[in-house]
Amino acid sequence: MSVFPFMFFLFFTSKQLHSSSETPTFNAVLPKRVKALSGSCVQIPCKFNVSDFESKLKTADSIFACWLKNTDRFNLKKPDNIVFNGSQNIIRGFSQIDLLGNVSQRECTTVFYDIRKNHSDNYYFRLQMEPNIFRATFIYSPVNIVVSDVPQPPELKPNDLQEVMEGTMVNVSCSAEAPCPKQPPSLFWSNIPNSPIITTQLQEKHDKTQLVFSQMTFNAFYMDHRKNISCTVTYPRNTSNDTTVETSMMLRVLFPPKETHVIIEPSASVSVGTNVILTCKSKASPSNYMNYTWYKDGEQKHLDFGEQITLNASRTSGGRYFCMAKNKHGSQKSLAVQLIVEGSSNSFVPLIAGCVGGVSALLVLFLLAMIFRRLLLAKASNKSIILESDLSDQKKQVQISSIYANSAIMTSEEQEMPKDENDEIHYGEIEFQNLKTNCTPMKNPDEETVYALVCRAEKEINQN
Numbered sequence: 083m084s085v086f087p088f089m090f091f092l093f094f095t096s097k098q099l100h101s102s103s104e105t106p107t108f109n110a111v112l113p114k115r116v117k118a119l120s121g122s123c124v125q126i127p128c129k130f131n132v133s134d135f136e137s138k139l140k141t142a143d144s145i146f147a148c149w150l151k152n153t154d155r156f157n158l159k160k161p162d163n164i165v166f167n168g169s170q171n172i173i174r175g176f177s178q179i180d181l182l183g184n185v186s187q188r189e190c191t192t193v194f195y196d197i198r199k200n201h202s203d204n205y206y207f208r209l210q211m212e213p214n215i216f217r218a219t220f221i222y223s224p225v226n227i228v229v230s231d232v233p234q235p236p237e238l239k240p241n242d243l244q245e246v247m248e249g250t251m252v253n254v255s256c257s258a259e260a261p262c263p264k265q266p267p268s269l270f271w272s273n274i275p276n277s278p279i280i281t282t283q284l285q286e287k288h289d290k291t292q293l294v295f296s297q298m299t300f301n302a303f304y305m306d307h308r309k310n311i312s313c314t315v316t317y318p319r320n321t322s323n324d325t326t327v328e329t330s331m332m333l334r335v336l337f338p339p340k341e342t343h344v345i346i347e348p349s350a351s352v353s354v355g356t357n358v359i360l361t362c363k364s365k366a367s368p369s370n371y372m373n374y375t376w377y378k379d380g381e382q383k384h385l386d387f388g389e390q391i392t393l394n395a396s397r398t399s400g401g402r403y404f405c406m407a408k409n410k411h412g413s414q415k416s417l418a419v420q421l422i423v424e425g426s427s428n429s430f431v432p433l434i435a436g437c438v439g440g441v442s443a444l445l446v447l448f449l450l451a452m453i454f455r456r457l458l459l460a461k462a463s464n465k466s467i468i469l470e471s472d473l474s475d476q477k478k479q480v481q482i483s484s485i486y487a488n489s490a491i492m493t494s495e496e497q498e499m500p501k502d503e504n505d506e507i508h509y510g511e512i513e514f515q516n517l518k519t520n521c522t523p524m525k526n527p528d529e530e531t532v533y534a535l536v537c538r539a540e541k542e543i544n545q546n
């Protein structure tokens with residue numbers, strides 16, 4: 083009776099010894115865990131090594147790989163757990179299993195097709211070299227296949243907590259597991275900044291499983307602030323389950339104030355006594371702890387602080403207002419807005435100008451009347467005022483300058499010119515025709531415009 087535990091102990095230790103001596107003689111490199119997607123395939127990267135493999139290979143008639151499911155126990159009489167036998171290409175429980183690697187070169191990468199949920203299990207690689215040269219199940223390196231019905235969302239890096247300064251180059255990557263590299267997922271970016279550089283490729287991870295890796299590089303622009311950049315991945319599968327998964331991240335761009343402008347309420351044109359609200363609007367990041375300073379054109383000192391200011395419109399409040407918005411990255415001035423206060427001193431300006439104009443017009447009219455009076459007097463005394471061709475140019479100019487003075491008045495007062503005798507007299511001065519050939523610019527630039535009017539007057543005369 084007491085022999086039993088002793089024997090067990092012996093057996094146990096011998097097995098331990100055996101396995102520890104066995105470990106260096108053969109081993110396989112396999113991922114410990116592989117995530118598979120139901121309705122798709124899964125590729126198990128696999129490499130093995132056997133001591134004196136080359137010499138064993140020379141003496142062997144055949145070499146083949148096998149895969150055992152769930153248990154490393156090998157029992158030909160109960161072969162349910164033998165899902166693959168490369169000797170006769172026997173496949174159990176799967177629609178298809180392909181050994182991609184060449185076992186003669188220690189490669190055992192295998193693809194399992196049409197994965198189902200109940201395929202989730204531990205799988206053991208087994209190598210046989212016949213006749214009876216080498217037979218071993220690689221019990222120390224099982225691979226755990228985990229089958230999921232839902233694809234894993236892609237991974238975005240960096241995550242949305244990161245902030246980038248405007249104008250800097252930003253790298254964002256998106257990676258999606260590709261358990262079935264024969265039918266890799268398609269990956270696309272959406273809501274992306276302008277003119278990014280995108281490179282997408284299939285990459286190998288450390289455990290030799292693959293992933294689709296896409297890198298996007300762009301220049302951070304303030305318009306991209308708070309943009310939700312998305313990476314969408316679609317897996318080809320032969321099930322009705324969801325095939326598309328997406329991951330988004332919010333881009334946070336830091337920038338000084340932009341698009342700074344003033345909003346004036348209720349109107350840019352108000353009457354005295356109205357409360358006018360000026361609001362400084364701006365885009366900035368960060369937008370908390372903003373500073374706003376108000377200015378009025380022509381005033382040295384700033385007017386006020388704050389995003390919004392209220393003015394009680396007085397006669398002197400009319401003018402151009404602008405604000406400056408500031409955050410910790412910089413500042414920006416707005417364009418000025420014009421505030422017009424009706425009935426204020428500002429609106430007197432055109433009035434005064436009008437008065438001055440009117441008075442001077444009257445004055446000129448008076449002068450005109452005087453000139454014509456003189457002309458009439460000259461006519462009365464039978465002295466011809468016809469400009470003779472033999473008159474010197476200087477004299478002509480003198481005459482012309484006196485005539486043009488009339489014309490100048492004519493233009494400014496054309497409509498209001500009273501139809502009195504003076505008017506008639508003016509048009510009666512047919513003598514103008516003598517000046518016809520003299521339509522050349524005067525030396526005095528002030529006379530030029532007037533001179534042109536003289537020409538127009540001639541045309542009128544000609545038409546008559």
Ligand SMILES: *[C@@H]1O[C@H](CO)[C@@H](O)[C@H](O)[C@H]1NC(C)=O
Binds near residue numbers: 158161164
């Ligand atoms: C695979 O099949 C061959 C030939 O029938 C047989 O010798 C071998 O033992 C089998 N191995 C497994 C693991 O099924």
Ligand SMILES: *[C@@H]1O[C@H](CO)[C@@H](O)[C@H](O)[C@H]1NC(C)=O
Binds near residue numbers: 199200
């Ligand atoms: C695995 O599940 C499929 C249905 O998804 C079923 O047809 C098949 O018989 C199951 N296989 C085993 C070994 O349970």
Ligand SMILES: *[C@@H]1O[C@H](CO)[C@@H](O)[C@H](O)[C@H]1NC(C)=O
Binds near residue numbers: 308309310330332
């Ligand atoms: C971006 O996504 C977040 C959370 O997913 C959402 O709250 C926000 O409204 C989205 N922004 C835009 C501009 O779509």
